Amino acid sequence: MDKDSEITKNNELLLRIDKSIYEKSAILKTCYLFQDKFHTNIKQLSDSTYGIFLKRKNDKLEFGDLAKNFFNELIDQQIRLENERMFGDLRREIVKQAFKPIHYNEIKSKFEDKSS
Amino acid sequence: MRTIKPYTILPYRFMRFKDEVLLVNEAGDFIFVKNTDFDKFRKFELRTQAETFLNLKSKHLVTESNLALPVYQLATKYRTKKSFLNDFTALHIFILTLRCNQKCRYCQAGSENETCYEHDMDISIAKKCVDYVFKSPSPVIKIEFQGGEPLLNFEVLKFVVKYAKALNKKHKKDLEFVVCTNLIALSDKILKFLKKNKILISTSLDGPRNIHDANRILPNGEGTYEIVLKNIKRAQVTTGAQNVAALMVTTKSNFHNLEKVVDEYIAKGFDSIFFRTLHPFGRAARERNTLGYDIEEFVRNYKKALNYIIEINLSGKYFSEIYATIVLSRILTPFSTGFVDLQSPAGTGIGCAVYSQNGDVFVSDEARMLAKMGDLRFRIGNVKENTYKEIFDGKTLREIISSSCVETLPQCSECAFQMYCGADPVRNYYAQGSLIGHKPTSEFHERNYLIIKHLFELIRQDDPEIMNVFWSWITNRSIYDIKRINIRELNEKPNR
Numbered sequence: 001m002d003k004d005s006e007i008t009k010n011n012e013l014l015l016r017i018d019k020s021i022y023e024k025s026a027i028l029k030t031c032y033l034f035q036d037k038f039h040t041n042i043k044q045l046s047d048s049t050y051g052i053f054l055k056r057k058n059d060k061l062e063f064g065d066l067a068k069n070f071f072n073e074l075i076d077q078q079i080r081l082e083n084e085r086m087f088g089d090l091r092r093e094i095v096k097q098a099f100k101p102i103h104y105n106e107i108k109s110k111f112e113d114k115s116s
Numbered sequence: 117m118r119t120i121k122p123y124t125i126l127p128y129r130f131m132r133f134k135d136e137v138l139l140v141n142e143a144g145d146f147i148f149v150k151n152t153d154f155d156k157f158r159k160f161e162l163r164t165q166a167e168t169f170l171n172l173k174s175k176h177l178v179t180e181s182n183l184a185l186p187v188y189q190l191a192t193k194y195r196t197k198k199s200f201l202n203d204f205t206a207l208h209i210f211i212l213t214l215r216c217n218q219k220c221r222y223c224q225a226g227s228e229n230e231t232c233y234e235h236d237m238d239i240s241i242a243k244k245c246v247d248y249v250f251k252s253p254s255p256v257i258k259i260e261f262q263g264g265e266p267l268l269n270f271e272v273l274k275f276v277v278k279y280a281k282a283l284n285k286k287h288k289k290d291l292e293f294v295v296c297t298n299l300i301a302l303s304d305k306i307l308k309f310l311k312k313n314k315i316l317i318s319t320s321l322d323g324p325r326n327i328h329d330a331n332r333i334l335p336n337g338e339g340t341y342e343i344v345l346k347n348i349k350r351a352q353v354t355t356g357a358q359n360v361a362a363l364m365v366t367t368k369s370n371f372h373n374l375e376k377v378v379d380e381y382i383a384k385g386f387d388s389i390f391f392r393t394l395h396p397f398g399r400a401a402r403e404r405n406t407l408g409y410d411i412e413e414f415v416r417n418y419k420k421a422l423n424y425i426i427e428i429n430l431s432g433k434y435f436s437e438i439y440a441t442i443v444l445s446r447i448l449t450p451f452s453t454g455f456v457d458l459q460s461p462a463g464t465g466i467g468c469a470v471y472s473q474n475g476d477v478f479v480s481d482e483a484r485m486l487a488k489m490g491d492l493r494f495r496i497g498n499v500k501e502n503t504y505k506e507i508f509d510g511k512t513l514r515e516i517i518s519s520s521c522v523e524t525l526p527q528c529s530e531c532a533f534q535m536y537c538g539a540d541p542v543r544n545y546y547a548q549g550s551l552i553g554h555k556p557t558s559e560f561h562e563r564n565y566l567i568i569k570h571l572f573e574l575i576r577q578d579d580p581e582i583m584n585v586f587w588s589w590i591t592n593r594s595i596y597d598i599k600r601i602n603i604r605e606l607n608e609k610p611n612r
Contacts, residue, residue: 032526036556069534076132080530083128090187091127093140095192095523098198 005067008053013038013063015052015070016045026077027052035072039063123169123178126186130154130530131213131569133576141280143193143444145175164174164196193450195516197535200454202465203254205508207456207468209481210245210261210276211235212269214473216341217300221331222365222407223483226488230335236269237473244499245471246280250287251504257284260294260318262481267301270309277313294318298332299347302361309354319348321362321372321384330369331407357385365392366414367407372423375561378428382435389425390420390438393563395609396547411559411588415566429585429595437590443571445590446536456480458538458564462520465496465513472514475499477507479516482542494542516541519551533568576588 017027018070021082031040038054047050055067121251137154137545140146141481153168158179164168164180176193179186214235228235249257250274259280261273277293284291293315295421310317321344322328329339349361363380364370370377374391381389394400394408412583421437428435445453447587456463464479473475480482483494497507507513519538522528528537543560544553555561574582584602588595 029527029530033556035554078132079130082199082320083125087125087127090183091142094127094190094194098194103301108179 004071005079006065013054013066015067017050017052017074019048019050022050022074022078023081024050026074026081029080030070030074034066034070038066045110080111088101118531122164123160123162123180124183125157125160126177126190128402129530129534132448132483133573134537136576138532138572138576139175139177140174140532140535141176141190142175142535143190143450144197145177145450146532147175147177147348147445152467164412166500170398179381197452199452201254201461203376205252205469206254206256206454207463207472208249209468210237210266211263211470211472211484212242212261212266212276212467213264214273215268216264216298216332217268218265218298219335220335220399221333221403221545222394224395224400224485225262225264226398230268232305235264235473237272237471239272239275241471241473241475241499242272242276243279244475246268246276246283248471248477248499248504248507250283250289251281252508254289256290258292259295260513262296262501265298265300265301265362266295267297267306270301272314274309277315279311280567282351292316293481298340299344299351300334302347302350307350307354311349314359317351317355317360319344319351319360320364321345321348321386322364322367323373324380327370327373327377331365336509343382346396348352348477352421353498360477361388362386363390363392365394366409367394368409368587369407371409371414371417374417375409378421378435380426382428382433385435387519388436388438388441391421395482395485396543397482398488408588411562413568415563415570417468418567419570420596426582426585429588431593434588434594436592439567440571442538443568447568447571447575453537460520460522461517462539462541464494464520464540464542465508466517469496469508471499475501477502478572479513480542482540482546484541486546491546493545508556516551525552527561531565533565536568538562550569567596 003016005013008014027042031042031043031052034040039057041053041081043053045052052070120429126141130140131501133148135151136148137151138146138148149168149172153162156162157168157172176190214226214228215230215232217230249259257275257338262387266273266557273295280291293313295310295315296318299319323331325339325341325595330342332340334340346358347590348362364377366374372463378389393414400407413539422440425435442453442455442458445451454463454467458465459467464483468480469477470479470481470484476487476495477497477499478487479494479496486493487495496510496512520541522537522539523536525539528539530535531537541551544558545551548554548558553561582600585593588598591598
């Protein structure tokens with residue numbers, strides 16, 4: 001185990017997350033994904049570090065590559081947050097346009113012409 | 117100093133596949149790119165003449181021009197993909213009776229004994245239900261008869277068909293009928309009526325005799341395989357094989373033998389199968405220890421069986437798996453494929469409505485099963501007590517629908533499979549206590565995620581033979597037809 005992660009005396013995997021790199025939202029989303037197999041606790045270890053404590057729901061589970069997988073997922077979640085900032089408005093605009101009545105006034109006037 | 121970016125990245129979601137990344141745009145167009153190219157793409161370091169860039173551009177993931185055009189194009193595609201929402205409720209399920217002449221071990225329908233006539237829908241309720249069906253703005257109306265065993269209340273079935281047809285002379289909708297029956301009570305008189313009125317037959321066949329009879333039994337414990345097979349044959353001969361379909365339920369009995377189930381379906385003249393998982397309702401829930409299984413294990417067997425089906429197709433015989441076909445249609449075509457069990461927003465109430473024998477209206481069959489277990493959370497009204505508007509524009513349905521948009525749900529909102537997937541608020545509520553559910557521990561989510569991922573793995577291999585099979589399923593053509601189309605396209609290419 002490197003300094004970013006360690007097994008605690010309580011047999012939990014402790015992951016140290018640098019707050020200057022990862023946002024709280026990305027950390028929460030990553031923790032959510034691991035809730036199927038782990039109980040999760042997040043603590044502020046210092047001004048610059050969050051501590052994630054992962055406790056196995058089933059003792060037979062191995063920690064194995066959990067730290068690597070967690071950090072990889074955390075990077076992807078951070079990318080998703082940055083993407084949302086980059087094009088979230090565009091995404092909402094696409095959906096808004098998709099559900100907007102198309103040429104409503106044109107259609108309306110066309111039918112009004114016919115009925116008159 | 118501010119640097120000028122060479123291109124604008126359009127909205128996308130992504131998922132990693134070993135050395136490649138799947139990118140999906142807002143309308144469901146997708147592409148696989150190498151990990152290294154993904155990093156360059158994100159950092160605006162892709163050369164705009166590079167092949168990867170041009171591919172991304174053609175998939176509406178980047179643009180070098182003004183944003184108006186790609187936004188308009190993506191909005192148009194998005195609208196097409198979501199066009200199943202245009203018409204409101206098309207599928208109307210009538211629970212003609214709760215009585216049943218079988219006692220299946222996994223029954224989820226809350227059936228009653230064959231002699232309990234008080235559980236039948238009467239004519240006055242049936243009439244009211246049909247009146248409400250025709251208030252739906254949908255130009256397509258499918259009335260599906262379920263139970264219990266719907267043929268046990270055949271007189272009301274006849275009334276509904278005749279009355280709906282009479283009303284339709286005025287409404288002129290595309291009207292279709294389906295009866296979901298175990299076929300035990302099929303008589304010549306019934307068969308003649310089904311044929312005359314072009315009523316499709318959907319029956320149940322779990323596999324060969326030993327598998328089918330393990331769970332689908334009569335009240336006295338005897339198996340039903342023999343009589344079901346005999347009546348499937350009669351129905352196929354009388355109404356045409358294309359008008360008879362069968363469904364199966366995966367249990368521990370057939371779980372490790374799905375290939376044998378496929379063989380049985382082919383031998384009995386069917387050209388498709390739907391590997392349906394066990395519902396967590398009714399008797400199925402009580403018998404979970406003896407019938408149930410782990411979803412990961414189900415998916416392992418599903419993949420094996422799917423490979424087996426692909427091989428059958430490659431040998432020249434058309435045979436499809438329905439769930440895979442629906443998902444592949446969503447992935448590989450720009451078209452809308454409404455499937456009430458897997459769409460966003462969910463099909464509950466807006467795609468499908470269930471009219472119970474006493475006039476209660478539910479958002480899905482599962483919702484009715486839940487009510488049978490004492491929870492009326494998803495009862496949206498009663499045809500005797502409420503107006504159409506109260507039922508279909510009420511607070512309950514609005515709340516259910518607004519909680520079932522995967523675009524806003526935890527984990528789903530960022531998932532690359534979002535455009536191909538959906539939500540099931542009723543199952544979430546029952547299994548996990550909330551309409552939204554908890555994705556990391558949801559079996560529904562796990563099954564869909566693992567199967568969609570497997571289909572993408574197969575697409576990623578880009579094996580022309582497998583892709584031919586997929587296209588034959590999507591277009592409902594033989595693999596020979598697909599190959600002929602491919603050859604014709606190749607020959608025509610130089611002239612374009």
